[in-house]
Amino acid sequence: MLSKRIFSFLAKSSALLALAASILTHECVVVWGAESLRLGFSGASATQLAGYLAVDQKLFDLYGVNVELTQSAGTTMIRALDSGSLQVAIVGGGQALSAYLKGVDVRIISGLVNIVPFQLWAKPEISQLKDLKGKLIANTPPGTSLNLANQILLMRAGLDPLRDVKLVAFGRLGLVSQALFTGVVDAALLSPPDTIEARKSGMRMLMDLATARIPCPFTSVVTTKAVLEKSPASLDRFLKGILHGIKLALTNPDMAKKTLSRNMRLTEPEAVEEVYQRAILAYERVPMVPKEAIDTVVKLSTGPSNRNPFGVLDMSILERIEKEGFVRSLYSIK
Known part of the structure; x- marks a missing residue:
């Protein structure tokens, strides 16, 4: 029994140290001046709960990236990404795919909701x-x-x-x-x-x-090929903030419900509860966008395109974050 307790303590300590090392690394970046990312997001929606939490709890600051918020419609955000006035957006993945097939060099680097939530x-x-x-x-x-x-x-x-x-x-x-x-x-x-x-x-x-559970890139984290090449470290820190926001959504219902209530202007407890339950039903710890989600949208497409539709996906940063054990460490800390 004692040995089990020691093992459990050491396992938790290792996870804590790994997470602390990750945060400390990013804190050093803050000291020396973090790069800023201009983030676009659309109106009040439960699917964006992780983003709300990341902003409200200053998680982007925690991981060493300054995020400047801009609220806009989805099609406007795609144009803003293309022009360089936004570096990253939380937007419909279907809109990103449509733009990509028309020649816009956007990339989906993570999901938030990879199913149809209606x-x-x-x-x-x-x-x-x-x-x-x-x-x-x-x-x-x-x-x-x-x-x-x-x-x-x-x-x-x-x-x-x-x-x-x-x-x-x-x-x-x-x-x-x-x-x-x-x-x-x-x-x-x-x-x-x-x-x-x-x-x-x-x-x-x-x-x-x-x-x-119909695969669909319903709400995605979208950037451009140019930003991926120029600022991969900043996107890494940004995604860690989003992943931490997902963790809070899944494990801290009181905080999550308060955040939803404030951002969606909900006052009735029944409404807050139903919106919250709907949000977490659609969330995954590591929201990789599967190729099947892109295939769902491609089957509906009628316009011709010379581009490979799966080229819109670039999960490399998210895959590296998971491989490094960040998500495992995040959830091992109560």
């Missing part, structure tokens, strides 16, 4: 997916994450988006749920807290795409 809700008289034929489904403009999710849903259901259903586009994501609740459309992909109102108003959930 639930499909419909009017109560619609009881199964095949009943969607001929119905109105809420949508958002091409290039948005909900638009991509709708395409994946219809492909999964075997429905043609041009012949079998009518997709009704709304300019803002916030209008999608209201269109369902007011009867303007027959079905819509929703996420919490809108799912709470859908349930209370008698709508029927037809499919939970998150539990289906």
Whole structure:
């Protein structure tokens, strides 16, 4: 028994020392002047919880990188990455892939959410997916994450988006749920807290795409080839901040819920809890983007491209971080 305790102590001590050494290395960088990265992120979304936590808990500072925040829409962030006004962005991986296939030298260096996190809700008289034929489904403009999710849903259901259903586009994501609740459309992909109102108003959930675990680069960490070549050390530190944020999301629910409540302006405990549970359902300790996720999007692509779609992925920094034992050390410390 004593030997087991000693072994356990030594194992934890080694992990602590490894993590401390990593942080100390980056603290030295802070002393001598850390490089800054301009980070773009979109509006309030549960999928970005790890990023919120990294900012709120000053995790980027901890690992020795100064992060300047800019909030913007996804398509705008892709253009900003291309122009060099942003160095890194938390954005839809589908948008990054689309830009890459058109010749923009963006790279996905990590995921945050590698599945489709929505639930499909419909009017109560619609009881199964095949009943969607001929119905109105809420949508958002091409290039948005909900638009991509709708395409994946219809492909999964075997429905043609041009012949079998009518997709009704709304300019803002916030209008999608209201269109369902007011009867303007027959079905819509929703996420919490809108799912709470859908349930209370008698709508029927037809499919939970998150539990289906359909591979998809839904929310990704995106940079450019030029930044990867110029600032790999800064991107390494940035990703460690994100990984630490994921750890806090998964292991510190009180902190995570307070962060969600503040950033998403949620006041009802039921809403905070449902949003939180949805976020952690989609998170992984090491969010490598699998090739299957890119393949899901490629199957939906209609435009020609001379580029290999898998070239948009560059997991080299994340793979090195994992190989060095950073994530293992991170989770061994309570």
